[in-house]
Amino acid sequence: MDKPRQNIEAEVERTLGTVDDIQRVESNPYLYTRIQERMRQQESVAVAGTVSSWRVILATLLFVVNIASAYFYYQKSVQANQAVGIEAIASEYGLDAAESTWENY
Amino acid sequence: MNDQNLLTALQTGSEQGYKELVDTYQEKVLNICLGYFPVYQDAEDLTQEVFVKLFETIDNFRGEASLGTWVYRVTVNKCLEKLRYRKRSKRMAFFQSLIGLEEHASHVASNFDHPGVTLENKERTKILYQHIERLAEKQRTAFILSRMEGLSYQEIAAVMQVSLSSVESLLFRAKQNLKKSLRFYYEKQLI
Numbered sequence: 495m496d497k498p499r500q501n502i503e504a505e506v507e508r509t510l511g512t513v514d515d516i517q518r519v520e521s522n523p524y525l526y527t528r529i530q531e532r533m534r535q536q537e538s539v540a541v542a543g544t545v546s547s548w549r550v551i552l553a554t555l556l557f558v559v560n561i562a563s564a565y566f567y568y569q570k571s572v573q574a575n576q577a578v579g580i581e582a583i584a585s586e587y588g589l590d591a592a593e594s595t596w597e598n599y
Numbered sequence: 600m601n602d603q604n605l606l607t608a609l610q611t612g613s614e615q616g617y618k619e620l621v622d623t624y625q626e627k628v629l630n631i632c633l634g635y636f637p638v639y640q641d642a643e644d645l646t647q648e649v650f651v652k653l654f655e656t657i658d659n660f661r662g663e664a665s666l667g668t669w670v671y672r673v674t675v676n677k678c679l680e681k682l683r684y685r686k687r688s689k690r691m692a693f694f695q696s697l698i699g700l701e702e703h704a705s706h707v708a709s710n711f712d713h714p715g716v717t718l719e720n721k722e723r724t725k726i727l728y729q730h731i732e733r734l735a736e737k738q739r740t741a742f743i744l745s746r747m748e749g750l751s752y753q754e755i756a757a758v759m760q761v762s763l764s765s766v767e768s769l770l771f772r773a774k775q776n777l778k779k780s781l782r783f784y785y786e787k788q789l790i
Contacts, residue, residue: 498789501785502782502785502786502789503782505781505785506778506781506782506785508723509723509726509727509781510727510774510777510778510781512716512720512723512724512727513724513727513746513747514746515716515717515720515724516713516715516716516724516747517715517716517717518626518630518715519626519629519630519633519639519713519714519715520626521625521626521628521629521643521646522643525621525625525643525646525647525650526617526618526621526622526625528647529621529647529650529651529654532647532648532651533651533654536651
């Protein structure tokens with residue numbers, strides 16, 4: 495084996511060997527407190543999320559109720575206008591709109 | 600407190616149980632996280648996330664494996680989840696850099712800050728980490744659990760839920776691939 499090749503192999507082995515020199519790291523003594531804090535934050539985010547999703551549901555419900563009542567009101571006024579129109583025509587021609595049937599003619 | 604008592608304490612939501620779990624496993628979890636992410640702050644954040652996950656999912660633990668194996672498994676899964684997320688972000692950053700929106704995301708190894716590495720070994724260990732990062736997920740996990748955490752093949756098989764022969768094969772391939780990759784790297788240095 496030539497010298498550069500040997501050098502490369504030696505470098506590879508030395509680099510691979512560094513894994514055995516990595517020392518274990520001690521953890522932060524306040525880790526448990528930090529975890530508790532993180533859990534509290536997550537809970538408050540979850541609660542805020544629940545509150546805001548309830549708000550969205552309520553707003554959607556109000557919107558649907560509003561649209562539905564507007565639609566029913568519109569339908570009612572159209573029917574009322576039609577009834578007034580029929581009565582107006584009947585009185586113009588001297589007919590009783592409520593009692594007139596085809597049998598009378 | 601033995602494993603069974605600890606598990607009972609955890610499943611009843613005992614504060615003492617939570618504290619005991621953290622005290623027993625925090626160092627192991629942190630060192631595995633450092634195996635995947637050699638940046639102390641990142642590894643510590645991830646350690647916190649692992650324990651939050653452990654507390655949240657303790658009711659799902661059926662006791663098929665030992666408590667230690669379960670802690671290792673959750674840790675590895677959390678690390679892999681984070682790795683995938685980073686890969687996705689890096690890919691996004693790459694596309695953004697192509698259209699001139701953002702600079703290419705920096706490599707994890709460029710922020711290398713492993714407190715367990717001595718100053719004289721820092722450069723060489725950083726090179727090693729850069730090449731470990733290129734390994735496939737399973738090979739990387741087996742390598743970290745075996746060479747950095749010192750787990751036995753049986754323990755690794757239990758954590759990774761694979762057979763003993765798979766662990767042997769994964770470790771063999773990890774070492775071969777690392778050698779190949781490092782050889783290529785040093786050859787390029789010579790040119």
